[in-house]
Amino acid sequence: MTNDPRLTPLAASLPATVPFVGPEARERQTGRPFVARLGANENAFGPSPWAIAAMRRAAMDSWKYGDSESHDLRRAIAEREGVSPENVMVGEGIDGLLGLLVRLFVAQGDNVVTSDGAYPTFNYHVAGFGGTLHPIPYTGDFEDPSRLIAKAKEVSAKLIYFANPDNPMGTMHDACTVVRMVQAVPESALLVLDEAYLEFADESVVPDIPIEDARVIRMRTFSKAYGLAGARVGYALGPKAVISAFDRVRNHFGMSRMSQAGAFAAYRDEEWLAHVRAEVIMARRRIGEIAAECGLTVIPSSTNFVCIDCGRDGAFAKCVLDALDARGIFVRMPFVAPQNRCIRVSCGTPEELDAFAEALPLALAEAAAG
Amino acid sequence: MTNDPRLTPLAASLPATVPFVGPEARERQTGRPFVARLGANENAFGPSPWAIAAMRRAAMDSWKYGDSESHDLRRAIAEREGVSPENVMVGEGIDGLLGLLVRLFVAQGDNVVTSDGAYPTFNYHVAGFGGTLHPIPYTGDFEDPSRLIAKAKEVSAKLIYFANPDNPMGTMHDACTVVRMVQAVPESALLVLDEAYLEFADESVVPDIPIEDARVIRMRTFSKAYGLAGARVGYALGPKAVISAFDRVRNHFGMSRMSQAGAFAAYRDEEWLAHVRAEVIMARRRIGEIAAECGLTVIPSSTNFVCIDCGRDGAFAKCVLDALDARGIFVRMPFVAPQNRCIRVSCGTPEELDAFAEALPLALAEAAAG
Numbered sequence: 220m221t222n223d224p225r226l227t228p229l230a231a232s233l234p235a236t237v238p239f240v241g242p243e244a245r246e247r248q249t250g251r252p253f254v255a256r257l258g259a260n261e262n263a264f265g266p267s268p269w270a271i272a273a274m275r276r277a278a279m280d281s282w283k284y285g286d287s288e289s290h291d292l293r294r295a296i297a298e299r300e301g302v303s304p305e306n307v308m309v310g311e312g313i314d315g316l317l318g319l320l321v322r323l324f325v326a327q328g329d330n331v332v333t334s335d336g337a338y339p340t341f342n343y344h345v346a347g348f349g350g351t352l353h354p355i356p357y358t359g360d361f362e363d364p365s366r367l368i369a370k371a372k373e374v375s376a377k378l379i380y381f382a383n384p385d386n387p388m389g390t391m392h393d394a395c396t397v398v399r400m401v402q403a404v405p406e407s408a409l410l411v412l413d414e415a416y417l418e419f420a421d422e423s424v425v426p427d428i429p430i431e432d433a434r435v436i437r438m439r440t441f442s443k444a445y446g447l448a449g450a451r452v453g454y455a456l457g458p459k460a461v462i463s464a465f466d467r468v469r470n471h472f473g474m475s476r477m478s479q480a481g482a483f484a485a486y487r488d489e490e491w492l493a494h495v496r497a498e499v500i501m502a503r504r505r506i507g508e509i510a511a512e513c514g515l516t517v518i519p520s521s522t523n524f525v526c527i528d529c530g531r532d533g534a535f536a537k538c539v540l541d542a543l544d545a546r547g548i549f550v551r552m553p554f555v556a557p558q559n560r561c562i563r564v565s566c567g568t569p570e571e572l573d574a575f576a577e578a579l580p581l582a583l584a585e586a587a588a589g
Numbered sequence: 590m591t592n593d594p595r596l597t598p599l600a601a602s603l604p605a606t607v608p609f610v611g612p613e614a615r616e617r618q619t620g621r622p623f624v625a626r627l628g629a630n631e632n633a634f635g636p637s638p639w640a641i642a643a644m645r646r647a648a649m650d651s652w653k654y655g656d657s658e659s660h661d662l663r664r665a666i667a668e669r670e671g672v673s674p675e676n677v678m679v680g681e682g683i684d685g686l687l688g689l690l691v692r693l694f695v696a697q698g699d700n701v702v703t704s705d706g707a708y709p710t711f712n713y714h715v716a717g718f719g720g721t722l723h724p725i726p727y728t729g730d731f732e733d734p735s736r737l738i739a740k741a742k743e744v745s746a747k748l749i750y751f752a753n754p755d756n757p758m759g760t761m762h763d764a765c766t767v768v769r770m771v772q773a774v775p776e777s778a779l780l781v782l783d784e785a786y787l788e789f790a791d792e793s794v795v796p797d798i799p800i801e802d803a804r805v806i807r808m809r810t811f812s813k814a815y816g817l818a819g820a821r822v823g824y825a826l827g828p829k830a831v832i833s834a835f836d837r838v839r840n841h842f843g844m845s846r847m848s849q850a851g852a853f854a855a856y857r858d859e860e861w862l863a864h865v866r867a868e869v870i871m872a873r874r875r876i877g878e879i880a881a882e883c884g885l886t887v888i889p890s891s892t893n894f895v896c897i898d899c900g901r902d903g904a905f906a907k908c909v910l911d912a913l914d915a916r917g918i919f920v921r922m923p924f925v926a927p928q929n930r931c932i933r934v935s936c937g938t939p940e941e942l943d944a945f946a947e948a949l950p951l952a953l954a955e956a957a958a959g
Contacts, residue, residue: 220729223803223830225747225779227696233837241657242841256653265652274648278641281851282632282816287611311681314840327598340840347838377595409595434595460593468717469601470684470710472611475845477644477817481651520735571874 224451226406229327229349239339242549254547255571255578259448260416260524263567264448264498266481267491273484274450286475292483296454297487302430305459309482311473312473313415313438313453316465317345320436320455323464324377325350332371333380334362336555338413341380357558360518360526361390364400375407382413383422387553387563389520397426404434409461409545413436416522418444419499424521431458443523444495447484452479457545468519491534499523502566510578513583521532524559526553533559535586542582599697599719609709612919617665624917625941625948629818630786630894632755633937634868636816637850637861643854655846659849662853662935666715666824669856672800675829679852681843683785683808683823686835687713690825693834694747695778702741703750704732706757706925710784711750720747725824727928730888731760745777752783754790757891757923757933767796774804782807785823786892788814788862789869789933794891799830803929803931813893814865815855820848862937869893872936879946888931896931903929905956912952918945 222231242259246252256263263270284383289309297304319339325331327349333341335354345352353374355366362385371379380399383390392400397412404410414437417425418558428435436457442448455462485491506525507517518526529536533556540552540562553559564575592601612629616622635641659679667674673947680686687710695701703711705724715722722743725736732755741749751770754761763771767782772892775781784807787795798805806827812818822844825832855861876895877887888896899906903926908930910922923929934945 223834225694225777227694227699229690229696229838230693230834235833235837237836239657241654243656243660244658247660259654262652262656265649271648271651274651275645278644278847279635279817281641281644281819282635283626284611284629284631284812284818285821286613287609288614288631290613290617311840311843315843318840322597323600324595324597329597344879404861407595437925442654448654449647449651451655451843451845458876464596464600465599465606466591466607467605470681470688471607471609472684473681473820473821475848477648477847481648518685568736 233347233413234451237343245549251547253549253572255567256549256550257565257567257571257575258549259552260443260522260565261448262410262443262446262495262515262523263565263571264446264495267485267488268446269488269491270481270485272446274477274481277480281476283476284472285474285479287471289474289479292479292486295483295486300370300456302456303459306430306462308462308465309398309471309474310453310455310457312442312451313413313440314340315451316438316455317341317411319465319468320411321345321348321350321378322468330374330376331378332367332374332376334538335447336553336558337362337380338386339554353380361385361392362387364392364396368400368403371408371477372405375405377408378411379404379408380411381412383416384416384521386416386522387551388518388558389522389524389528390518391424391521392418394426395425398428401428401435403430408433414438414441415440419496419523420521430456433458436461441482444492445482446495447478447481447485450477450481452482459524463541502572505572506564506566509541509572509579513580523566524563525566531558533558536562537558538586539582542585543578546578546582548578603717607713615919621917623919624646625937625944626919627935627937627941627945628919628921630813630892631818632816632865632893633935633941634816634865637855637858639858640815640851640855641859644847644851645756647850651846651920653846654842654895655843655844659844662849664857665853665856670826672826673829676800676826676832676837678825678832679844680825680835680839682812682821683783683810684710685821686808686825687711687781687821689835689838690781691715691718691720691748692838700744700746701748701750702737702744702746704737704942706928707732707750707752707922708756709924719851727758730756730928731762734762734766735834738770740771741778744774745775747778748781749774749778750783751756752782752785754786754891756786756892757921758888758896758928759892759894760888761790761794761891763794765794768798771798771802771805781881784808785810785813789866789893790891800826803828803830806831811852811855814862816865817848817855820851821845822848822852869936872942875939875942876934876936878948879942883950893936894933895936896933898931901930902926906930906932908956908959909952912955913948916948916952918948927939
């Protein structure tokens with residue numbers, strides 16, 4: 220399609236299509252619903268019943284705009300984190316917050332450092348604002364803090380993206396490593412510490428970083444452990460000066476009222492969170508067993524998904540993925556070598572993992588037969 | 590506050606605060622809930638019971654991301670409009686869609702034309718992307734299509750914003766005028782026809798514009814007639830080439846799943862829409878009567894709000910507004926003279942309008958006493 224001449228030069232330069240196909244879109248393509256929805260790292264154990272009840276109550280009030288300040292939720296988060304509400308920004312998922320953050324810090328031609336194969340939506344935003352991405356390879360299936368920092372210094376990066384725990388591999392660095400990384404962030408840069416999966420990790424490895432440390436902003440979400448991916452609620456924790464900058468560009472009335480109510484209720488239900496964590500740990504173990512039964516190993520995970528090493532190259536893993544897709548099993552896989560030797564399987568319900576356990580040996584055999 | 594030196598020059602140039610105070614924020618400031626919520630043009634008659642039921646059902650499924658293509662809703666809209674789903678983009682309210690549209694078409698220094706005192710959130714997005722706004726005065730409380738077009742030609746504008754029906758005055762141009770305006774749009778420009786309030790207008794004045802006309806994009810919302818302001822669902826109708834450009838920059842998984850379900854159900858309940866329209870017409874009449882009882886006149890409205898001409902200048906109307914606020918009545922007012930001689934009152938429930946009827950004479954007396 221020819222570009223509209225009225226588009227900005229930057230908009231005209233962007234690709235017209237985005238490769239991230241959602242499960243519903245894929246179901247429409249194949250004309251067949253998935254049996255097991257294990258590709259988007261959603262929380263199959265669902266949100267807290269309190270959250271569901273709160274959203275149901277709020278449905279009636281949907282004629283009112285949401286609270287432009289997400290006051291109650293921000294205060295609850297601030298209290299638990301021991302910070303001020305001015306250190307907390309609530310937004311439409313981490314995706315929305317990342318878009319705003321890139322817009323605030325990355326002008327056309329500015330440099331940004333990330334890991335090669337890390338979160339594509341972050342890369343999409345960087346490209347969307349004309350930034351130049353410098354992707355750093357993983358080291359042994361871990362993001363590599365030292366090399367990320369070294370590259371950031373070399374190119375005077377504006378942002379450094381670092382997910383801990385990591386997606387898509389599920390690996391995690393301990394608190395000391397992260398604190399050392401923060402201390403090494405060059406003056407030009409802000410470290411974007413994406414902690415979307417933090418609640419699935421051992422609490423002992425959660426880094427303690429002073430909230431007013433100007434070198435880092437932490438991203439959290441209700442999409443994973445809190446089971447509210449479809450409600451679109453994320454939050455950023457950081458120094459007041461960085462957090463307040465969101466107010467210059469965000470949609471002040473952009474939050475859904477039901478989502479605000481759901482996230483607030485979910486956040487208070489710590490018992491449900493513990494239940495989800497326990498279920499996820501069992502599911503991780505089960506995925507390991509399923510892999511082992513096929514003679515495969517897994518990458519140890521601190522998240523609600525597990526990478527299974529299919530033991531050969533990316534082309535082979537892609538065949539396994541396609542064969543699973545043909546059997547109604549939705550999974551995804553890392554984008555770059557050598558991590559793309561793996562398939563990434565979300566911690567589904569026991570029933571979904573049964574379906575996966577049945578399909579995996581068949582998919583592997585089909586892929587091996589070529 | 591000193592600017593963070595890492596912000597882009599554009600971000601650093603933006604004001605740190607935004608003046609649009611939400612009703613909840615105002616309630617927290619005063620420590621007192623509003624008795625009548627008549628300031629944000631919300632739909633006090635609420636969404637369709639079908640929509641409430643659909644959102645309640647969808648609450649349980651909130652652990653799944655929403656459909657990245659909003660397929661069902663787009664198809665329903667396309668069917669009713671007699672266009673292709675590729676002519677429809679669903680987004681997080683008109684506010685979200687306007688932000689994306691400005692981002693696609695307005696580079697730093699590009700010119701944009703709007704009416705002086707029209708939608709501040711559009712202006713906020715234009716400033717946020719570095720565009721230069723050229724505000725054109727209203728003519729007799731109507732936006733002025735000829736002058737908007739003339740200015741757009743003069744400055745080679747990229748976007749022309751035109752709300753029909755208008756907000757904040759509630760006035761509307763007929764179909765012929767709008768069609769003539771579209772035909773006069775210069776080649777440099779895209780006309781953004783904001784039809785947020787269209788469902789409240791007489792159908793005979795809705796302009797018929799070929800969907801592939803490259804000069805115009807129409808914005809619609811579920812926030813007003815459909816009563817789903819808090820769910821954040823808007824849509825754009827336009828030529829495929831323009832609509833597809835949103836895919837380059839939007840958050841593909843940004844829609845709330847509950848909101849998608851609610852909007853889809855609301856859209857199908859045409860009886861409820863007719864009920865809301867009838868209630869709004871009664872409320873408009875009532876607001877006119879309340880004004881008349883105080884010796885005031887109203888601006889004839891094609892929307893779900895009515896501007897009451899307070900008969901003096903903006904300072905006086907502001908005193909009336911403050912006196913209403915002190916009595917727990919939330920209303921807003923136009924931003925610029927001479928439209929700011931008015932207060933803008935949303936079509937609330939009979940009970941809310943009773944409270945307003947009681948407060949208005951007192952507020953007028955207080956304002957007159959100075």
